[in-house]
Amino acid sequence: xxxxxxxxxxxxxxxxxxxxxxxxxxxxxxxxxxxxxxxxxxxxxxxxxxxxxxxxxxxxxxxxxxxxxxxxxxxxxxxxxxxxxxxxxxxxxxxxxxxxxxxxxxxxxxxxxxxxxxxxxxxxxxxxxxxxxxxxxxxxxxxxxxxxxxxxxxxxxxxxxxxxxxxxxxxxxxxxxxxxxxxxxxxxxxxxxxxxxxxxxxxxxxxxxxxxxxxxxxxxxxxxxxxxxxxxxxxxxxxxxxxxxxxxxxxxxxxxxxxxxxxxxx
Amino acid sequence: xxxxxxxxxxxxxxxxxxxxxxxxxxxxxxxxxxxxxxxxxxxxxxxxxxxxxxxxxxxxxxxxxxxxxxxxxxxxxxxxxxxxxxxxxxxxxxxxxxxxxxxxxxxxxxxxxxxxxxxxxxxxxxxxxxxxxxxxxxxxxxxxxxxxxxxxxxxxxxxxxxxxxxxxxxxxxxxxxxxxxxxxxxxxxxxxxxxxxxxxxxxxxxxxxxxxxxxxxxxxxxxxxxxxxxxxxxxxxxxxxxxxxxxxxxxxxxxxxxxxxxxxxxxxxxxxxxxxxxxxxxxxxxxxxxxxxxxxxxxxxxxxxxxxxxxxxxxxxxxxxxxxx
Numbered sequence: 001x002x003x004x005x006x007x008x009x010x011x012x013x014x015x016x017x018x019x020x021x022x023x024x025x026x027x028x029x030x031x032x033x034x035x036x037x038x039x040x041x042x043x044x045x046x047x048x049x050x051x052x053x054x055x056x057x058x059x060x061x062x063x064x065x066x067x068x069x070x071x072x073x074x075x076x077x078x079x080x081x082x083x084x085x086x087x088x089x090x091x092x093x094x095x096x097x098x099x100x101x102x103x104x105x106x107x108x109x110x111x112x113x114x115x116x117x118x119x120x121x122x123x124x125x126x127x128x129x130x131x132x133x134x135x136x137x138x139x140x141x142x143x144x145x146x147x148x149x150x151x152x153x154x155x156x157x158x159x160x161x162x163x164x165x166x167x168x169x170x171x172x173x174x175x176x177x178x179x180x181x182x183x184x185x186x187x188x189x190x191x192x193x194x195x196x197x198x199x200x201x202x203x204x205x206x207x208x209x210x211x212x213x214x215x216x217x218x219x220x221x222x223x224x225x226x227x228x229x230x231x232x233x234x235x236x237x238x239x240x241x242x243x244x245x246x247x248x249x250x251x252x253x254x255x256x257x258x259x260x261x262x263x264x265x266x
Numbered sequence: 267x268x269x270x271x272x273x274x275x276x277x278x279x280x281x282x283x284x285x286x287x288x289x290x291x292x293x294x295x296x297x298x299x300x301x302x303x304x305x306x307x308x309x310x311x312x313x314x315x316x317x318x319x320x321x322x323x324x325x326x327x328x329x330x331x332x333x334x335x336x337x338x339x340x341x342x343x344x345x346x347x348x349x350x351x352x353x354x355x356x357x358x359x360x361x362x363x364x365x366x367x368x369x370x371x372x373x374x375x376x377x378x379x380x381x382x383x384x385x386x387x388x389x390x391x392x393x394x395x396x397x398x399x400x401x402x403x404x405x406x407x408x409x410x411x412x413x414x415x416x417x418x419x420x421x422x423x424x425x426x427x428x429x430x431x432x433x434x435x436x437x438x439x440x441x442x443x444x445x446x447x448x449x450x451x452x453x454x455x456x457x458x459x460x461x462x463x464x465x466x467x468x469x470x471x472x473x474x475x476x477x478x479x480x481x482x483x484x485x486x487x488x489x490x491x492x493x494x495x496x497x498x499x500x501x502x503x504x505x506x507x508x509x510x511x512x513x514x515x516x517x518x519x520x521x522x523x524x525x526x527x528x529x530x531x532x533x534x535x536x537x538x539x540x541x542x543x544x545x546x547x548x549x550x551x552x553x554x555x556x557x558x559x560x561x562x563x564x565x566x567x568x569x570x571x572x573x574x575x576x577x578x579x580x581x582x583x584x585x586x587x588x589x590x591x
Contacts, residue, residue: 046451153542154310183309184478185539185558188522192534210451217524217533240526254452255481255526 001036002072004172004204005058005091008032009067012053027053029228030067037171040198040205042215042236044251045225051208054225055174058206059091085119092165096177098157102149108135108160109145115167134163138193155186159193166197172204179214191217212255216240224248270297271472272321272440275333279313279320288546290316292496293332295575298440303466303473305483305504308493309519309543314476317493318442321474322359336440356439360446364425368417374401374428375413381435400431405461423454427461434465441465444476459486480523484508489581492516495544495554501575502582513584514562515555553587561588 010031015024027050035041035058043051056062058069060076069076071087079087095101102111109131116127135144138159149157158178165173175194179187195218198205209215215222222239224232224247232245243249279291291313298304308314319325321334333340336356361367369377378400379393386396394413401409404427417425426446433441443462447455463486465471475487483490483504490507492500492515500513511517518539525533541558544550550557556567566587573590575583 046453155542183543184480184519185309185522186542188524188534189538189540191524192538195534212452213524213526213533216526216530218530220530236530250453254456 001038003034003070004037004039004072005035005076006033006070006073007054007058007067008070010054010057010064010069011066012050012057012062013065026228028057028064031228031230033223033230033233035172035204035206038202038204039221040207040219042219042222043206043208043225044210044212044215044222046210046251049225050228051225052176053228055093055176055206055208059093059174060087061093089115089119089168090171092168092170092173094158094161094165094173094175094178096180098154098161098181099149101161102157102164104149107146107148108140108152111149111160112163112167115164119168121168130167131163134167137166137197138163139189153186154182155190158182158190162190162193162197166201166203169201170203172206173198175205175207177209178207180209180211187214194218212251224251268299269338271300271302271337272298272474273333273335273338274317274321277317277320277332277334279316279325283547285547289496289549290546291320292549294491294493294496294498296491296498296501298472298474300439301466301470301472302489303462303475303487305475305477305487305490306493307477307480307483307490307519309478311495311543311546312493313496313546314478314493315444316496318359318444318474318476322357322442324359356437358433358436358438358441360426360429360433360441360443362445363449364422364429365417367429368425368432370417372416373413374415374417374420378413378428378432378435381432385436396435397431400435401428403434404428404431405457406431421454422450423458426450426454426458430458430461430465434469438471440472440474442474442476445478446475447482448477448479455482456485462486480508480520492519495549496546497554497585498575499555499572499586500582500584502578503580506579506582512578512582512589513555513586514559514588516584518558518560563588563591566591 010028012028013024013026031054043054045051057064060069060080071079112131112134113127116122116130122130132142140156140159179190182190191214205218207215207218216236220236222234222236223230224245226247232239232248239248243252274294274296277291277294281288281290294313294317296304306314306317375397378397382393382396383389397413398409401412406412406424406427412424412428420428447458450458459482466473477483487504489503491498492513494515500516511520521535522539539558544554552568552570553572556562559567572585572587575585576589577583
């Protein structure tokens with residue numbers, strides 16, 4: 001495996017406006033991290049720990065205050081300057097709130113097709129076929145193509161958002177709290193869908209969540225963030241069985257045990 | 267058996283909407299014993315929040331033939347408007363989002379002081395003293411400082427504790443809490459749940475806890491009522507219900523909770539429950555769960571509403587065609 005994305009001394013401060021009086025906030029502090037091709041990595045941490053900011057930095061959606069992001073070994077800024085469309089195609093995002101992520105005026109077919117149109121991929125009829133295929137891949141039947149976001153449930157909207165992200169055959173998906181807004185039964189559907197799509201396409205995944213169980217259902221490696229720093233980075237099983245950092249232990253202790261397991265063991 | 271503190275029978279709520287009348291709650295039955303924590307569990311649209319609001323009386327008397335009793339006496343019926351009744355019989359409510367439940371332009375002490383003054387009929391120093399005691403009881407350090415603070419000056423966890431103090435100012439026998447920890451980080455959630463468990467121990471407080479999170483249920487509740495499509499589909503003691511769920515919906519919902527104690531490949535169910543919770547505007551015919559049910563029988567489950575809950579053992583019951591067949 002080759003490194004896909006790397007963070008080197010990555011730091012992001014937010015200091016303007018209201019926060020300036022308090023000396024600003026360092027959301028991400030000196031993070032060093034390597035994400036391999038096709039790797040599924042989760043970040044857990046409490047609100048304000050910097051996990052979403054780290055993801056946005058890795059995608060180049062916001063610039064770092066210090067340090068840098070490398071995409072396939074070269075600085076992300078330079079890679080974007082040389083081939084903005086190519087890099088944007090490779091690095092896609094699924095946001096927490098699918099309602100805010102989908103333009104309410106567009107039907108599902110147009111929403112999913114937008115990336116193909118922008119990148120000029122295929123003929124119009126090929127694009128239509130590709131959209132139909134993507135909808136099938138995310139478990140939506142053809143009847144959804146003509147619907148608008150307000151006619152969809154939360155889980156269906158998130159499926160559309162995933163289809164949009166996959167339309168450009170990305171190498172890497174940043175999923176920012178992808179199931180937090182969803183019901184328990186729908187959450188399991190979307191997590192299962194992400195697992196199957198990832199396995200079929202070999203896409204790298206960075207999933208951010210405050211819910212360790214959601215992250216652990218999709219990721220083989222888990223990072224724990226606290227106050228902008230990665231305080232633990234371990235394979236899933238190791239982190240869950242033998243957490244080393246006190247904050248990891250606190251987070252795990254606060255997760256109510258899975259009800260069924262709780263009763264099975266004691 | 268001790269008589270229930272709260273007894274709810276046939277509670278229904280209909281909302282007038284632009285799409286016509288929508289039945290948000292369709293005849294719910296449940297009891298809460300003195301000092302007991304009953305969790306109302308369900309997904310969106312299940313009616314769990316509507317049930318809690320209806321019991322509290324904030325939706326107005328909306329039940330058709332419903333009976334809601336506290337210690338055997340009706341707290342409201344079709345003829346009594348609870349909001350104008352002289353006092354609420356020992357009920358207080360904690361809402362999910364403390365930032366919207368607290369008045370942003372009033373200091374915490376003023377908000378809680380209002381409830382204290384009204385409830386205890388005291389003024390001046392006595393109010394301040396009681397507010398400070400309440401805030402201290404909620405585990406807030408430096409309660410005098412918190413009383414002087416505005417809601418925006420407190421963290422989410424502190425605001426939620428202040429909101430619980432506000433509810434406790436009414437000296438309730440039954441606390442109704444609607445997703446009290448959903449907006450909080452997991453470590454803060456654990457501490458607030460610890461506080462609620464402590465209040466139950468020290469005050470013998472009963473609770474009606476509304477949640478979608480089985481983790482919260484396992485941690486704090488004594489009994490569970492699982493709701494789906496505006497109805498209670500299964501009730502039982504927590505341990506028995508979680509270990510041996512009887513209703514197909516309860517089974518599928520429990521299976522949908524990702525497992526941390528298993529390998530990644532096994533953390534999610536092999537067969538996901540399809541579909542989404544029903545839209546209350548267009549509830550499916552028959553059993554409301556049948557379109558998503560793995561074991562539904564055509565001709566039976568889609569034909570009529572399920573029978574009244576079948577008793578399944580001590581304190582356990584479920585409403586399912588297949589259990590009655």
